[in-house]
Amino acid sequence: MRVTWSGGVLTFRLDPEDEITGHASDGHPVKLAINSCSLSDVPDDAHPDLFAVAAWTVVAPWTRRRITFDRAVSAEVAAALHEGWGIEAGPVGAEPRPAGSTLAISYSGGADSVAAATVYPEAPFVHFQRVPHARVPNRWPHYRSDVLAKLARGTGRDLTIIRSDLEYTLAEPRPGYPEHQAVAAGALLSADRLGLGGLGFGYEMGSRWLGGGRYLLRYTPDNDLWAPHGKWGRLFAAVGVHIVLPVGGVSEAVTMRLALGSDLKDSVRWCLRGTDGPCRTCGKCLYKELIQAAIERRPLDTPITADRPVARKWMRPPPYGGQEMVQYGLARVPGIENTVFATALTYFDVTEESTSWLDHCYPKAIDEIPEPWRERAAAFMAAEVGFMTDDEVRRVESWGS
Ligand SMILES: [Zn+2]
Numbered sequence: 001m002r003v004t005w006s007g008g009v010l011t012f013r014l015d016p017e018d019e020i021t022g023h024a025s026d027g028h029p030v031k032l033a034i035n036s037c038s039l040s041d042v043p044d045d046a047h048p049d050l051f052a053v054a055a056w057t058v059v060a061p062w063t064r065r066r067i068t069f070d071r072a073v074s075a076e077v078a079a080a081l082h083e084g085w086g087i088e089a090g091p092v093g094a095e096p097r098p099a100g101s102t103l104a105i106s107y108s109g110g111a112d113s114v115a116a117a118t119v120y121p122e123a124p125f126v127h128f129q130r131v132p133h134a135r136v137p138n139r140w141p142h143y144r145s146d147v148l149a150k151l152a153r154g155t156g157r158d159l160t161i162i163r164s165d166l167e168y169t170l171a172e173p174r175p176g177y178p179e180h181q182a183v184a185a186g187a188l189l190s191a192d193r194l195g196l197g198g199l200g201f202g203y204e205m206g207s208r209w210l211g212g213g214r215y216l217l218r219y220t221p222d223n224d225l226w227a228p229h230g231k232w233g234r235l236f237a238a239v240g241v242h243i244v245l246p247v248g249g250v251s252e253a254v255t256m257r258l259a260l261g262s263d264l265k266d267s268v269r270w271c272l273r274g275t276d277g278p279c280r281t282c283g284k285c286l287y288k289e290l291i292q293a294a295i296e297r298r299p300l301d302t303p304i305t306a307d308r309p310v311a312r313k314w315m316r317p318p319p320y321g322g323q324e325m326v327q328y329g330l331a332r333v334p335g336i337e338n339t340v341f342a343t344a345l346t347y348f349d350v351t352e353e354s355t356s357w358l359d360h361c362y363p364k365a366i367d368e369i370p371e372p373w374r375e376r377a378a379a380f381m382a383a384e385v386g387f388m389t390d391d392e393v394r395r396v397e398s399w400g401s
Helices: 048-062 075-085 111-119 145-153 180-189 205-209 231-238 252-260 283-296 309-315 323-332 363-367 371-384 390-397
Strands: 002-006 009-013 021-023 029-032 036-038 066-074 088-094 102-106 125-130 159-164 170-172 196-200 242-244
Touching: 002 048, 009 048, 021 048, 029 048, 048 066, 048 075, 048 088, 048 180, 048 231, 066 075, 075 088, 075 231, 102 111, 102 180, 111 196, 111 252, 111 371, 125 145, 125 180, 145 159, 159 180, 180 196, 180 231, 196 371, 205 323, 205 363, 231 242, 252 283, 252 323, 283 309, 283 323, 363 371
Parallel strands: 002 066, 066 088, 102 125, 102 196, 125 159, 196 242
Antiparallel strands: 002 009, 009 036, 021 029, 029 170
């Protein structure tokens, strides 16, 4: 792979051994659509390691053996790429970038991201805004990234918006990040300008420790995507931008409670189909409604009926994405046996007590926050959430077994 940066435009050329169908670090297959993308308002004079890692978040799935950058990188970044991916990177010849002192939040506007922001009330935001690619058709016109950017502006935080078409480098599965870390490409290029030493993401306990989402269903202390000692964590650390997960120790029930109880509650938006609020009819809205009804201890409020396509997955047996939260909701929502979740309910024997570990903070998640920002997170969790007991910790560490 050969990459070139010019005026915020990344262009890459595949080597003979590279392939247009690759795998993201979570194992998901991704197919290349086009070999260029752009990022707005990024400096031309960022540290060369920042250009290298920003490029890697886009091209990693398709790179097989080596990557050649258009400017020399540090030996530290080359080593992190070799140890993490077995890739030969060069040319080598720059001094490493020292970490700055600022923690910024990679702000998406979703409940998890808002909760992460609540832990650090002074932290500036960096927001990634999807814009169409000049040469790729937009097959997701209903995705209102402009609405999110407007909400981000309304938060009153120091805000850097990076507009990018990098999601259109993917032909399949749809416009999306080649790697989850690509959301940080603009933040990385802005790291010198912002004095960044850390970047906070809204990934919660399910994503960090329970192999959540579309991935595994087991305890994942060595999660390659988000653990500080995983390959991405080491690569980000090598450029002085540590990955920080302020809410990595709490479930989506807690992040939703924190977000909806915060002064940013009017900016929370987890569905991008509607302009004035969540659409209430998509699969994501249904899942979030289950969690919200559970924390508000009220019946499910949804127009979705069992015959609708988005309800179909709940007619099938588990595993489900976010299964810990499904169990949490099944145990708490009054009248759940009369909803689209009736079938799912038959597969689990859950109670409020057996799911109460999801109301507390997993302490190891705080231990792995870098020292400059750890104490604040620990104090926040002690005051607002409470830490898990030893028994509850065991629930995390035996998840999926
Ligand atoms: Zn929706």
